[in-house]
Amino acid sequence: MWVIWLAIFIIAIIIEALGTDLVSIWFAFGALITLIISLFNVPWWVQVIIFIVVSAVFLFALRPLAHKIMRKNIITTNVEDLIGTKGIMTEKYDVLHHGKVKINGVIWTAIAKNEKDVLNVDDLVVVIGITGNKLVVNKYKKEGEK
Numbered sequence: 001m002w003v004i005w006l007a008i009f010i011i012a013i014i015i016e017a018l019g020t021d022l023v024s025i026w027f028a029f030g031a032l033i034t035l036i037i038s039l040f041n042v043p044w045w046v047q048v049i050i051f052i053v054v055s056a057v058f059l060f061a062l063r064p065l066a067h068k069i070m071r072k073n074i075i076t077t078n079v080e081d082l083i084g085t086k087g088i089m090t091e092k093y094d095v096l097h098h099g100k101v102k103i104n105g106v107i108w109t110a111i112a113k114n115e116k117d118v119l120n121v122d123d124l125v126v127v128i129g130i131t132g133n134k135l136v137v138n139k140y141k142k143e144g145e146k
Contacts, residue, residue: 001044005035005051022066023059030055082108082127086140093119101125101137109134 012028034051042050085103093099093112099119101110111134112119119125119139129136 001047002035002038005031005038005047008051009035022063022070026058026063027055029058079130082135083129085127087125087127087135087137089119089121089123089125092121093117098134099137101127101135103127103135110137111135113138 009028009031012024012031015024016022016028030051033054034047037050038047082103087101087103087108087110089099089110090102090107091097091100093110095115099110099112100107102108110119110125111131113128113136117139119137124140125137126140127135128138
């Protein structure tokens with residue numbers, strides 16, 4: 001039975017090396033502990049239970065902690081703060097061209113929410129979203145305008 005646990009361990013390590021989700025590594029730990037226990041001639045059904053319990057405990061107890069530690073160096077930006085901000089179009093937007101919008105002295109690439117819209121230079125727009133590195137904008141309409 002130890003050969004099966006060794007195979008599960010190796011396969012789980014390979015799968016973890018190919019991804020970044022921190023899921024199969026916990027099954028690798030379960031397989032490793034079960035491999036060690038299998039060397040003491042424990043019945044196979046007990047080994048399976050140990051594998052399931054140890055893997056589940058590692059997965060549910062340590063995965064959140066590992067994620068918190070690994071994601072601690074992620075730098076957040078304030079680009080989401082631009083949503084709802086008004087800006088002035090500095091280059092025309094139409095179906096064939098991305099436009100440019102100036103917000104707080106910074107020029108951003110802009111696309112219209114409705115790709116058929118045309119936004120001209122000096123049009124006032126409002127940012128409604130962000131797609132990649134482009135601001136999604138709509139023409140700004142004052143209260144009562146159609």
